[in-house]
Amino acid sequence: MLPQIKLQSQTGNATITEHGSQVQSWQTADGQEQLYVSPRAVMDGQAAIRGGVPLCFPQFNMRVLGTKPLPKHGFARNMPWALVSQDEQSVRMELASNEATLAIWPHAFRAGLDVRLEQNSLRVSFDVVNSGQEVFSFALALHTYFHVNDIHDTSLNGLEGCAYWDAVKDPHQPLARSKDTAALRFGTETDRVYANAPRELRLQDGARVRRITHSESLPDTVVWNPGQSLCAQLKDMPAQGWRQMLCVEAACIEQPVHLSANQRWQGWQQIELMA
Structure with missing residues (x-):
């Protein structure tokens, strides 16, 4: 079992692992689990954990920003983070550049992750x-895996009319753009990056509705579901796991952040259960 930090209050419960500073569970006050973690996720303190809220930093996927590619989605999700402070409803974790990070990304930094529960x-x-x-x-993405009861009965509202890169349809043409005119529905592999996405989305999962908002500093939204075929190829996912999850990620990908010496940057994603 990986070292974990637990938040328990009347507003809900959450679990965060020191490995990757990754939110693994969030249960609302009614006891419903809102996040998906694969039952086959590798919890060895080395590999990325499939599910929860992984941190993709300082690289998204394999989009190279420097002279050489980093591990897929960067290294933050594979590093041990330090617990700095904790109370009933919040926790702060930090990661500073060290020998391991400098060996693959030659930049000094100090990163923090704050997790806070409200009603x-x-x-x-x-x-x-x-x-x-x-x-x-x-680049950064808060790679949130939402738990859904059935992906076929799930829709994402708010991205209608927004331009996106479809990595399934145009995998080798990252400048290609498509648009939808209706709410996004699922059933096959979905992998999209929406640039300058609206700051509020609604995830409809049967009768359950979740409001997803993000800071202006995270202007992009990534939507991902592996679909049946790709899911069957993922060793850390059950064959039908794709039916119980959907990733909706607040991100800055299309225009990476350029951070000067001594400057600080911050971004957030908030999820609220509406019904």
Whole structure:
């Protein structure tokens, strides 16, 4: 079992692992689990954990920002973070550049993750300070895996008319753009990056509705579900796991952040159970 921090209050419960500073569970006051973690997720303190809210930093997927690619989705989700403070409803974790990070990304930084529970809501905030002497660039995604009862009875509202890159249809053309005119529904593989997405979305999962908002500093939204075929190829997912999850991620990908020496950047995503 990986070291965990637990938040327990009248507003709900949450579990965060020190490995990756990753939210693994969030139960609202009614006892409903709102996040998905694969029952086959690897919990060895080395591999990325499939589910919850992984941190993709300082690289998203394999989009190279420096002279060489980093591990997929960067390294933050695979590193041990330090617990800085905790109370009933919130926790702060931190990760600073060290020998392991500098070996693959030659920049000094100090990153923090704040997780806070309110009545039927969860806010995950990430901040980073450039503690070096030179500008560095980074991308970020709060890779939130939502638990859904049935992906076929799930819709995402708010992205109608927004331009997106479809990584399934146009995998080798990242500048290609498509648009939808209706709420997004699911059933096959979905992998999209919406640039300059609206700051409020509604995830309809049967009778359950969740409001998803994000900071202006995270202008992009990633929507991902592996679908049946790809899910069957993922060793850390059950064959039918794709039917119980949907990733909706607040991100800054299309325009990476350029952070000068001693500057601080911050972004957040908030989820609120509406019904």
